[in-house]
Amino acid sequence: MRKKVAFYTLGCKLNFSETSTIARSFEGEGFDRVDFSDRADIYVINTCSVTENADKRFKTIVKQAQKGNPDAFIAALGCYAQLKPEELAAVDGVDLVLGATEKFKLTDYLNDLSKNDRGEVHSCEIDEADFYVGSYAIGDRTRAFLKVQDGCDYKCTYCTIPLARGISRSDTLENVLKNASEIAARGIKEIVLTGVNIGDYGKGEFGNKKHEHTFFELVRELDKVEGIHRLRISSIEPNLLKNETIDFVATSTSFVPHFHIPLQSGSDEVLKKMRRRYLTNLYVDRVNRIKNVMPHACIGVDVIVGFPGETEEQFLETYNFLNELNISYLHVFTYSERDNTLAVEMENPVPQKVRSKRSKMLRGLSAKKRRAFYESQQGTLRTVLFEGENKSGYIHGFTENYVKVKAPWNPDLVNTLHLVELTQIDEDGLFRFNFVTEKVTA
Template sequence: MPFSDKTVAFHTLGCKLNFSETSTIARLFQEKGFTKKTFNDAADVYVINTCSVTENADKECKSIVKAALAKNPEAFIAVVGCYAQLKPEEISKIEGVDVVLGATEKFKLLNYINLSGKQIHAQIHNCEISEADFFVDAYSVGDRTRSFLKVQDGCDYSCTFCTIPLARGKSRSDTIENVISNAKKIASSGVKEIVLTGVNIGDFGYGQFIDGDNKKRKEFTFFDLVKELDDVEGIERFRISSIEPNLLKDEIIEFVSKSKLFTPHFHVPLQSGSNAILKKMKRRYVRELYSERVERIKSLMPDCCIGVDVIVGFPGETEEEFLETYNFVNALDVSYLHVFTYSERDNTEAVSMEGVVPIAERKRRNKMLRILSAKKLRAFYEKQKGKNLSVIFEHENKNGFMYGFTQNYVKVKLPFDLSICNVPTQIVIGDFDEEGNMNCQVLQDTPVLL
């Protein structure tokens, strides 16, 4: 059925993986004739791609639905994604929602579009999460200078705080051949940087479930994928979005250090610097392994940017255990932190654990680590002053300036110049601006020294 006179708008919550999937769903709509609008515009259909990690997900979802209906009270509202898989009944009761689609149905959204009028009751189409046993590829194009390329989905880990396995199912992967094919499509669109995304990308390699049972076949590894992608023509950079420390093998670190295309930038979740808390979380490593990974990276790539995820206020986390984390991170040669305040999630082990940390204390610990993160980032940026690096600038003109990231993830700015947008540009790093970004100067015919 053609929709050549209809419009659609999207709102994405959460991770890079969600952005890649939203972009793919948007292309499916455009192929059927829909015109894509921004979420601030009036549209015939609004699609909200939700996240299970977001705090106050119900309140946030209600607010977004309300904003859409304010633009067009008769719009068809679809809520999809992780939160839709976990809490479909809850979402279906939000006034104005027409359809709720879980993990296996979100890419079939066009089958459920009904523009004949608002639904009295929202339809729910989701599944038992065990049925999410197949891989659907996705990538973003046209939304920004970088493209997010989905290579893996789901997770076989059982971290006690996490709902993602309940929302996305077991670990499964694309094939190397299809990832390469998608990377080439992205390159042909003019995008110069690809970020590899997934739930647990270091676990890449599992094919489809075999004959519907729970046995899976490991056909290849993440290292195999990295080696193949390093030869893709038309792409200037690949970034690894996030990888578990136990899966960040020495061979990957060593390859990236000599790679043609992979950037010296790793984001490695830690969650806690206390081995006792890591055990309660059911993480698959100890702090000593984490510090070994950081030391290995820095020994081979001294200017590598390393990001860290940390959770504060996990049940039973004492002040001493929090300070263990603080002091451990402070001593690490890392560049920035993503700090998460623990929040209770239904159907997780942690929700029933003893030793609940008061909300005010969780917030205090979060603030301490965010201050530490700002200090770490400032120190990392200071070390880059005067260095010749490569930048890919974004297209957006922000008050006369353009911004971009170096290969080692330093954010820099220049007076806006359309001619160098999305063009690898050699620059020398200058000093800080008032917002904490680095000024820079374009160099001509200067070799990159990183």
């Protein structure tokens, strides 16, 4: 009988793209992929270590796998597996832990699926992670996550990602375009570009710091790939989001007017302590530039609360800065101490209760910002791509500028694009709409 494998992914879009590529490597090895809630012979958990919460969830997911099949082989890989392999290996039920250089070779380690008393570790020094493995996520989604870059050369004082993923390195332009064409050939309508620091795209493998291509060149060439209806930039550092890219997106037929730009703090003093590579004036300039050429653009913002030494005045500076900025929503992260970072050694840690209070305030601001952005879109004509899931009798979709809509479930709408008029915001905060045309595309 063919063996069954199941995957669980924690964390970012980049992790999802890598899980999908690793899953495809099992197809030629005699495995059938099943849902993580089903009984499987192997459970693979792709870990994240951006927040303390992601670390804690790992044990819960291992228990879920053991419940599905107590005799199953459990493998852990990803960022947490690179940072703390021995810690993961000690979790009851874990049989194999693979670090950054080994995770794409998972099938090489599966000759013996017998359970181990303790997890077997295959990790590396992170400076060995200097090669690039391309990946993209497809499957039950109407969009694909296309990895174009990995690693990071920045030295932000709170961040473990360089320790977990290594130096900045990129896929070749040729291979990115090939992967994009493969995705389009499968009938997927939207591609989301992912990476650790995608604005740094172009650095080669093995520590080669010379940029073979720029991020703008990548954007320009992807816009020419036939069969792609939407291209979305997932997240890009404000100092790497250049005017040429913004202006190109404004006139592109494929790239959508949606940007996610990490800020982290609205206080210049805190930004300096974080070792971010910009100050608030540059951030304002980026937002204004986008809104000048694309008034309907959606702009999301990452922000961290409770960074060591953050005073009440500095937090309010951040709150007021974001309140006055023409943005659409926030992703709020409560600072958590991470081993082997400079921030963990800093003085004056913010009490957990204060961190929680500040986080709650910014989440409230995010809801207000999102509502105001949605209200600004009422009555406009937008193109919606419908998702593939029946959620309590409704089908959901997103406009090009990331407004979420809903309609009574209709399977004929799945993975189709329609021009609609946004008519009414429902009690759940989602838009109802009227169809303006038949399918823009099937």
